[in-house]
Amino acid sequence: DAGVTQSPTHLIKTRGQQVTLRCSPKSGHDTVSWYQQALGQGPQFIFQYYEEEERQRGNFPDRFSGHQFPNYSSELNVNALLLGDSALYLCASSLGTSNWQPQHFGDGTRLSIL
Amino acid sequence: DQQVKQNSPSLSVQEGRISILNCDYTNSMFDYFLWYKKYPAEGPTFLISISSIKDKNEDGRFTVFLNKSAKHLSLHIVPSQPGDSAVYFCAASGIQGAQKLVFGQGTRLTINP
Numbered sequence: 001d002a003g004v005t006q007s008p009t010h011l012i013k014t015r016g017q018q019v020t021l022r023c024s025p026k027s028g029h030d031t032v033s034w035y036q037q038a039l040g041q042g043p044q045f046i047f048q049y050y051e052e053e054e055r056q057r058g059n060f061p062d063r064f065s066g067h068q069f070p071n072y073s074s075e076l077n078v079n080a081l082l083l084g085d086s087a088l089y090l091c092a093s094s095l096g097t098s099n100w101q102p103q104h105f106g107d108g109t110r111l112s113i114l
Numbered sequence: 115d116q117q118v119k120q121n122s123p124s125l126s127v128q129e130g131r132i133s134i135l136n137c138d139y140t141n142s143m144f145d146y147f148l149w150y151k152k153y154p155a156e157g158p159t160f161l162i163s164i165s166s167i168k169d170k171n172e173d174g175r176f177t178v179f180l181n182k183s184a185k186h187l188s189l190h191i192v193p194s195q196p197g198d199s200a201v202y203f204c205a206a207s208g209i210q211g212a213q214k215l216v217f218g219q220g221t222r223l224t225i226n227p
């Protein structure tokens with residue numbers, strides 16, 4: 001039973017560049033959420049995708065955008081990268097958008113901005 | 115505004131004893147609470163959850179207690195094992211029915227032999 005998979009595992013970019021991170025949800029799951037985790041902090045919610053639409057969004061600027069594909073996989077895009085975007089980006093999946101469904105996380109993509 | 119707080123950055127417990135991790139929240143609209151464990155270089159792993167209609171949920175060595183009047187939850191691990199050494203995050207969701215998780219800052223648990 002495949003869990004949540006994310007790619008790449010590590011990425012180094014420079015300020016002003018654009019980046020795309022990818023996520024495949026756990027088998028049987030159809031909802032994908034993205035989180036940003038800064039060093040020493042808990043993950044912060046970016047947005048959630050269900051039925052190929054953005055359903056909820058956290059306090060992140062429009063530079064952060066996403067997409068969900070018909071096979072439920074998802075991408076997170078960040079434009080005009082800033083030094084402060086350096087973080088671990090986590091993808092989580094669940095079945096449906098019911099509040100009482102636990103989300104299962106991938107191992108993340110470590111993004112470093114130089 | 116930190117809506118979910120874990121006030122102990124670290125906790126050290128002897129192997130075989132009970133580990134108690136605490137979490138406080140401020141928003142009474144939260145109605146679902148979860149605990150995750152995180153090892154270095156891995157994503158958070160779901161451990162146990164509890165809905166606001168319960169005050170206790172048990173799964174093997176792990177028990178979560180919820181005190182809604184105090185806006186407090188705790189995770190008990192009995193007995194503690196060396197493999198339990200990790201960072202533990204509590205999380206809450208449910209505001210306006212949303213699945214968005216709000217996390218605490220984590221507590222690093224170390225189990226000593």
